[in-house]
Amino acid sequence: MSAPHRPRHVVTSDMVRFAACFLALPLATALWAQPPASSSSKPPSHAKSPLPEAGAISAVVYYNSTFGFSYKAPYGWVDRTADMQDDSADASKSRLLLAVFERPPEATGDTINSAVVIAAEALPAGMKTAAEYFESLSALTTAKGFERKEEPGEFSVGSTKLVRGDFSKARGTLAMHQASLVTLEKGCAISFTFIGGSEDEVNELIEKLSFASRKPAR
Numbered sequence: 001m002s003a004p005h006r007p008r009h010v011v012t013s014d015m016v017r018f019a020a021c022f023l024a025l026p027l028a029t030a031l032w033a034q035p036p037a038s039s040s041s042k043p044p045s046h047a048k049s050p051l052p053e054a055g056a057i058s059a060v061v062y063y064n065s066t067f068g069f070s071y072k073a074p075y076g077w078v079d080r081t082a083d084m085q086d087d088s089a090d091a092s093k094s095r096l097l098l099a100v101f102e103r104p105p106e107a108t109g110d111t112i113n114s115a116v117v118i119a120a121e122a123l124p125a126g127m128k129t130a131a132e133y134f135e136s137l138s139a140l141t142t143a144k145g146f147e148r149k150e151e152p153g154e155f156s157v158g159s160t161k162l163v164r165g166d167f168s169k170a171r172g173t174l175a176m177h178q179a180s181l182v183t184l185e186k187g188c189a190i191s192f193t194f195i196g197g198s199e200d201e202v203n204e205l206i207e208k209l210s211f212a213s214r215k216p217a218r
Contacts, residue, residue, distance in 0.1 A: 177195070
């Protein structure tokens with residue numbers, strides 16, 4: 001992966017959430033913990049589980065020993081993780097772990113800019129399953145103009161069980177295809193979003209994800 005020197009743009013939690021929504025990877029807290037209109041405007045309540053370190057990239061492989069997975073990015077892709085990470089106090093609630101793109105996001109092109117985005121978020125109080133987290137994520141995704149292809153269901157990566165949902169959105173004459181996977185681990189929801197120009201490409205990107213042997217986080 002290449003990451004040429006460029007000015008660092010510090011991205012706040014709200015900006016990360018906006019960028020994530022653009023990639024169809026919304027962090028789900030906003031919907032799950034949204035209070036009724038008559039209630040006070042208290043901030044969302046999260047489970048008290050501090051987020052771990054963001055992991056590390058060696059060559060083109062991202063490793064996260066805390067959550068027990070790795071991702072091998074396609075050769076030549078651009079790493080924008082550092083630019084999109086939130087260094088503010090809100091980072092205790094959610095953390096961008098990896099954001100890689102086929103070409104720089106700011107570069108124009110006549111094809112879908114394929115991407116992989118991985119994030120961790122402390123579970124909001126009361127949320128207990130990956131399916132619950134995924135429903136909030138799905139609602140935010142469809143609000144951005146994506147259409148859900150089918151109902152989300154269980155999906156296996158090795159011995160690890162996740163919840164998977166697939167979406168699509170027209171972009172001019174092209175179609176953006178996206179798959180989101182969610183699993184729970186150590187009090188956090190780990191979300192994986194894969195963007196591509198076709199369903200086959202998305203599936204090929206998913207095949208580069210692997211987990212260490214562990215009990216399913218469901």
